[in-house]
Amino acid sequence: MQLVQKQYLAIAAIAGCLLVSFTFSFAGEWVQTIKPEAHEVVVIKPPEPVIYPKISRDLGESGLVRVELLVGVDGLVLEARPITSGFARLDRACVNSVSQMAFKPLLRDGQVSRFKIIVPCRFILKSLDSVASAMEKQTK
Numbered sequence: 196m197q198l199v200q201k202q203y204l205a206i207a208a209i210a211g212c213l214l215v216s217f218t219f220s221f222a223g224e225w226v227q228t229i230k231p232e233a234h235e236v237v238v239i240k241p242p243e244p245v246i247y248p249k250i251s252r253d254l255g256e257s258g259l260v261r262v263e264l265l266v267g268v269d270g271l272v273l274e275a276r277p278i279t280s281g282f283a284r285l286d287r288a289c290v291n292s293v294s295q296m297a298f299k300p301l302l303r304d305g306q307v308s309r310f311k312i313i314v315p316c317r318f319i320l321k322s323l324d325s326v327a328s329a330m331e332k333q334t335k
Contacts, residue, residue, distance in 0.1 A: 236312060237299035239270060245292040245316050248284040252320065256282045260289040260316045268307040270298040278313070289316035 251257075258280040265274040275294035277286035293314045300307050 235301055235303075236310075238296065239299055240295065240297035242293045242296050242314070243291075245288055245318075247318060248288055251282060251284045251288075251318070255320060256285060257318045257320045258282065258285060260285050260318070261313050262289050262293050262316065263311060263313050264293065264296070266298050266301070266310050266312065268300055268309055270300045272296055273309070280318070285316075285318050288318075292316065 248256075260280040261278040263276045263278060264272050265276075267273045272294050275290045277290050279286050280289075293316065296314070298312075301310050302308075
């Protein structure tokens with residue numbers, strides 16, 4: 196029996212995030228959540244490194260978790276809702292990472308607005324052999 200060491204990668208990426216919007220009621224007043232343009236979203240504090248849960252690694256759980264962030268007028272995350280990967284541990288790890296992000300407040304038409312953004316976290320299991328092979332190809 197051959198033991199294969201694994202390299203574990205967990206990536207939270209802000210580039211290419213999906214932007215969503217809608218209007219909803221909050222604390223008895225009408226609050227508009229706008230759809231920002233890609234160039235309007237400025238990350239002040241990037242996500243913390245995602246910690247790949249050991250149990251998930253051992254069980255071979257991998258995949259993409261997308262987290263919908265509601266960002267307040269101050270640029271801080273008010274709410275983080277996972278769009279599930281199918282693995283609760285991976286969902287929690289991604290939420291824990293990206294919920295600490297901070298953004299430049301979004302100014303539109305002289306008003307500071309809340310916005311929603313979807314941030315992906317990709318959990319990838321790779322054997323060291325496949326990583327070494329990929330690195331070898333890059334050096335050629």
